[in-house]
Amino acid sequence: MLNSNNNIIFFEVFEEEKNAISKFLPNDINATFHQNTIQETCKFKDIKLEKNTIISIRTQSIIPEKWSSKISAILTRSTGYDHLNSFKNNHKKILYGYLPNYCARSVAEHAFLMCLALMRRLPEQINKFDTFERDGLTGFEISGKNLLLVGIGNIGIEIYKISKSMGFNVDGIDLVENFEDVNYIKKDNDIKKYDVIICAMDLNESNYSYFNDNFFKRVKKGSLFINISRGEIAPVSILNKYLNNETLSGVALDVFDTESSLAVSLRNREEDEDTKLIMEIKKHPNVILTPHNAFNTHETVLRKAKNTIEQIQSLIEKGKFIWEVP
Numbered sequence: 001m002l003n004s005n006n007n008i009i010f011f012e013v014f015e016e017e018k019n020a021i022s023k024f025l026p027n028d029i030n031a032t033f034h035q036n037t038i039q040e041t042c043k044f045k046d047i048k049l050e051k052n053t054i055i056s057i058r059t060q061s062i063i064p065e066k067w068s069s070k071i072s073a074i075l076t077r078s079t080g081y082d083h084l085n086s087f088k089n090n091h092k093k094i095l096y097g098y099l100p101n102y103c104a105r106s107v108a109e110h111a112f113l114m115c116l117a118l119m120r121r122l123p124e125q126i127n128k129f130d131t132f133e134r135d136g137l138t139g140f141e142i143s144g145k146n147l148l149l150v151g152i153g154n155i156g157i158e159i160y161k162i163s164k165s166m167g168f169n170v171d172g173i174d175l176v177e178n179f180e181d182v183n184y185i186k187k188d189n190d191i192k193k194y195d196v197i198i199c200a201m202d203l204n205e206s207n208y209s210y211f212n213d214n215f216f217k218r219v220k221k222g223s224l225f226i227n228i229s230r231g232e233i234a235p236v237s238i239l240n241k242y243l244n245n246e247t248l249s250g251v252a253l254d255v256f257d258t259e260s261s262l263a264v265s266l267r268n269r270e271e272d273e274d275t276k277l278i279m280e281i282k283k284h285p286n287v288i289l290t291p292h293n294a295f296n297t298h299e300t301v302l303r304k305a306k307n308t309i310e311q312i313q314s315l316i317e318k319g320k321f322i323w324e325v326p
Helices: 015-024 038-044 082-090 104-119 122-127 154-165 236-244 259-267 273-282 298-318
Strands: 007-010 030-033 053-057 071-076 095-097 146-150 169-173 196-199 223-227 248-253 287-289
Touching: 015 030, 015 298, 038 259, 053 298, 071 082, 071 298, 095 298, 104 122, 104 154, 104 196, 104 223, 104 248, 104 287, 104 298, 122 287, 146 154, 154 169, 236 248, 236 273, 259 273, 273 287
Parallel strands: 007 030, 007 053, 053 071, 071 095, 146 169, 146 196, 196 223, 223 248, 248 287
Antiparallel strands: none
16 A cells, blocks of 8 residues: 555656646645656755655666665656666566656657758758858758668657658568558668668667667668667667768767766766767767657647656556556
């Protein structure tokens, strides 16, 4: 059972999200909000958990082992839950929930925004405005270009629909071929024809560093790469290597392979190996980096807040989440 105060502590809550959650929050739930990750918050505050506290995080918090005896449930406000796997394997009595359905369209639109920006060399256009030069800024139209979409689940199928409607020829790679309209290829097929590669895969034990030397040695020279799923699938060090040798002409990332530590270092202006590598790839002229923000639209924030409260109410009233982490 949960404690009588129905305590829940939220971490990694930005301002708009806090306002939206508060709008839906029932009066009988005692909520505390922290903007930063657990590890950042605990540097400056002594967080004391009562017995049977619920905690809610996103993807960057590291849950202290010493909290395990005080936690009754963990809700991650994200579509992915790979960041919970290790803790979950060690603490099976705790209940785990996630939010599978709130942001597919917004993330897909962000991926396509990045795609268009790279194709039209938008970062370089912005940099050259002050001198009003056009040399080296010639981009590409979408019509007739070939796009490889790796991972076609809830988000991937939305990217597929947008890309097809805009004139791309789209092929997909996925272990499970769920969608009849998609032309699937096998991962070992020839991939030299693709102008754009978008990663929308879930992270699991089999696809860490999926985008590696073996993959990028097979791609078309000058292709573009976009990742809006999980950074561990495409490490920044590999992407930097293939930007440097001009195999890739542009990269856009909303996720990063060392994100939990990288986010903390960047927020606190700390220099370490992670930030050095990010600053190095950022120097490339046609690179876009965003702070794991693809989900963040007004519509999605409201859906996310509503789903969060639905999860918490189900937990309190029925003793289980609506959407349980498998």
